[in-house]
Amino acid sequence: MSRVSVPCHVKGTVALQVGDVRTSQGRPGVLVIDVTFPSVAPFELQEIMFKNYYTAFLSIRVRQHTSTHTPAKWVTCLRDYCLMPDPHSEEGAQEYVSLFKHQMLCDMARVLELRLILRQPSPLWLSFTVEELQIYQQGPKSPSMTFPKWLSHPVSCEQPAPLIEGLPDPSRVSSEVQQMWALTEMIRASHTSTRIGRFDVDGCYDLNLLSYT
Amino acid sequence: MLQEESDLSLIIAQIVQKLKGSNLYAQLERQAWASLQRPEIKLESLKEDIKEFFKISGWEKKLQNAVYSELSVFPLPSHPAAPPEHLKEPLVYMRKAQGSWEKRILKSLNSMCTELSIPLARKRPVGEQKELLNKWNEMGTDEPDLSLFRPVYAPKDFLEVLINLRNPNYENGDSLSFRTHLGLIQVPLKVKDIPELKEFFVELGLTTGQLGIDDSTQVPPELFENEHVRIGQKVLAEQDSAAAQQYIRQGSPTALRAELWALILNISSQPEDILYYEQLKTNVIQHDLLVDSLIYKDVKLTASNDDYYFVFEDYLYQVLLCFSRDPSVLGHFAYNSASPPKSYIRGKLGLEEYAVFYPPNGVIPFHGFSMYVAPLCFLYHEPSKLYQIFREMYVRFFFRLHSISSHPSGIVSLCLLFETLLQTYLPQLFYHLREIGAQPLRISFKWMVRAFSGYLATDQLLLLWDRILGYNSLEILAVLAAAVFAFRAVNLMEVTSLAAAEAVLADLSTLKVMPLLQIFLFATVT
Numbered sequence: 253m254s255r256v257s258v259p260c261h262v263k264g265t266v267a268l269q270v271g272d273v274r275t276s277q278g279r280p281g282v283l284v285i286d287v288t289f290p291s292v293a294p295f296e297l298q299e300i301m302f303k304n305y306y307t308a309f310l311s312i313r314v315r316q317h318t319s320t321h322t323p324a325k326w327v328t329c330l331r332d333y334c335l336m337p338d339p340h341s342e343e344g345a346q347e348y349v350s351l352f353k354h355q356m357l358c359d360m361a362r363v364l365e366l367r368l369i370l371r372q373p374s375p376l377w378l379s380f381t382v383e384e385l386q387i388y389q390q391g392p393k394s395p396s397m398t399f400p401k402w403l404s405h406p407v408s409c410e411q412p413a414p415l416i417e418g419l420p421d422p423s424r425v426s427s428e429v430q431q432m433w434a435l436t437e438m439i440r441a442s443h444t445s446t447r448i449g450r451f452d453v454d455g456c457y458d459l460n461l462l463s464y465t
Numbered sequence: 466m467l468q469e470e471s472d473l474s475l476i477i478a479q480i481v482q483k484l485k486g487s488n489l490y491a492q493l494e495r496q497a498w499a500s501l502q503r504p505e506i507k508l509e510s511l512k513e514d515i516k517e518f519f520k521i522s523g524w525e526k527k528l529q530n531a532v533y534s535e536l537s538v539f540p541l542p543s544h545p546a547a548p549p550e551h552l553k554e555p556l557v558y559m560r561k562a563q564g565s566w567e568k569r570i571l572k573s574l575n576s577m578c579t580e581l582s583i584p585l586a587r588k589r590p591v592g593e594q595k596e597l598l599n600k601w602n603e604m605g606t607d608e609p610d611l612s613l614f615r616p617v618y619a620p621k622d623f624l625e626v627l628i629n630l631r632n633p634n635y636e637n638g639d640s641l642s643f644r645t646h647l648g649l650i651q652v653p654l655k656v657k658d659i660p661e662l663k664e665f666f667v668e669l670g671l672t673t674g675q676l677g678i679d680d681s682t683q684v685p686p687e688l689f690e691n692e693h694v695r696i697g698q699k700v701l702a703e704q705d706s707a708a709a710q711q712y713i714r715q716g717s718p719t720a721l722r723a724e725l726w727a728l729i730l731n732i733s734s735q736p737e738d739i740l741y742y743e744q745l746k747t748n749v750i751q752h753d754l755l756v757d758s759l760i761y762k763d764v765k766l767t768a769s770n771d772d773y774y775f776v777f778e779d780y781l782y783q784v785l786l787c788f789s790r791d792p793s794v795l796g797h798f799a800y801n802s803a804s805p806p807k808s809y810i811r812g813k814l815g816l817e818e819y820a821v822f823y824p825p826n827g828v829i830p831f832h833g834f835s836m837y838v839a840p841l842c843f844l845y846h847e848p849s850k851l852y853q854i855f856r857e858m859y860v861r862f863f864f865r866l867h868s869i870s871s872h873p874s875g876i877v878s879l880c881l882l883f884e885t886l887l888q889t890y891l892p893q894l895f896y897h898l899r900e901i902g903a904q905p906l907r908i909s910f911k912w913m914v915r916a917f918s919g920y921l922a923t924d925q926l927l928l929l930w931d932r933i934l935g936y937n938s939l940e941i942l943a944v945l946a947a948a949v950f951a952f953r954a955v956n957l958m959e960v961t962s963l964a965a966a967e968a969v970l971a972d973l974s975t976l977k978v979m980p981l982l983q984i985f986l987f988a989t990v991t
Contacts, residue, residue, distance in 0.1 A: 301546060305634075337655075341654060342632070342653055346557060348547045349544070376636050376653060377634050377636070378633075378634050378635070380634075424509065428509055431509075431512070451822065453821060456810055457586045458587075459810065462571045463807050463809065464568055464572075
């Protein structure tokens, strides 16, 4: 399905920590990232994509546009989604992740703002975040066309033309022709990615030194 | 559900794309054309009839084997936004470390080239070509002067690089804390612990019959061995790769091993393959590469000195020299964290049309590389088949033993698995060895890098490699290394220096691999 990237403004991460940030020894284990959409009307969220960087668990809260004059509330749409099965080891630490509409706990119809809550309980990592955050909404549906009258209102109860002796059944011929056409289309569309198998250039393999780039 | 369906269709598309360029595709096409002559194939139901024909004639099985082979070798397609480097290696700092290691190797090779004034590649004059062609089957009798050549690197140089591998986002304090690893490897990769290994290697359990244990002379063959051989023959008759891979987890009978390995690796010697090998042979004869001298030197230093393998010296040259010229090996760099070295035709520096890979297969051999081929010579005597088997074993398994990656079968994970197993289950031994300055990995690293080739007796080594193929993983190498330490623990507790520890573990040729593994995994009281 098509999707369209929504320009978003990612605010700086805010660390949540108990006690005074300067004097306490440990590093924060919870970060909050706010994502706003300043130039876009409330839209339907299709997909959230990002590159993980050592975040173990992700929760997302969304604030949606309500039609009445009640202020929009924050609703949790994703709770403790696990990005790293073992927070102390590297598995999943730098993976690309996509989260879709159907994985969310609530309806994502008129999104105003998103809040990503990142958790990394392990003290082993110096920092954690998510990178390359991209939000997508549903792409435009194919424009509705007006069909010509004869396509949308076929004439019903049409009498089939009487079969002429000696000629094959036209419906069978048409299905066979369709199959053969499909075969030719497939042959045309196929292409391979195998190598030719030669390592020299026009028979010459006289080399300089190896290059470092 | 949507996600799974789209993942599946992506995997299918990728496999179809890969298989379209293969021999099998051309053969299936030819068979389909030929089958049109058959009376049961009708034009209206062409698709179904041909599918039925393939099923009956065994071609569907061949296709299944090819698909299974692709699934085993290629990693699953990752996220569509992930760049190709991410498929090679997801962790950025490991990619960087591999890049700097490769640069060091290239510098070393370049300096060898300039110091000795030998070109990287040279076209042989016609007289020399004829001479080499005549001597092709006895290149071992050649005694070229190799004293000036030195191997580009040895396993211990690579170990130093792995020891210095650090994740910049990891708390690497100078002082010892719960964060530091007590072993040599300091990166926090996920490795399996013994309960997970027990589940993974469930067929090696105490209640399952094994070749290597239950075929010894004291055990009557009716209990296990005869039935196992019968099943093996049935698997071969069915020509099913997946069944063979499952079967070989309990070991392969010696008589069936060559065919079973070929079935699992999906190697069948077609005329095209023999022709391809002959083409590579022609390339060897036409061009002389600097890498050839490195191969010669390596064979002379390692395999020729080995009691079991010196007879195969000529085979080793025939395989390794052709291997260096095989561009099809370049395909495996898509999922290998390493990259092939690049060069330019003389005088055309920087012009992309004149960029080539050196050596043509992109793999620079190191000290001990020929030991990957040597054990295979016991199984295959026909050079083109031996070559195909080695090439497939390399692009499936052996490349992981000398490149820096986070893959569970990569050498970094194997080292960490070994150290973790030893620390967890033999803490006293580990502490003692560490105190005397004999970090266990310094001794076992060379075993794992060579997949134990040259250290174990050949029949034991082949039983070990059976399991590598059966489980499609190299983790068994780390488990065996830990099991060897466990076996010799009493002697090791008494040594007081690294040299003495090395001496205790110098000779592994009397060890029986399967009992050691079984006891370590399933019978050790913790």
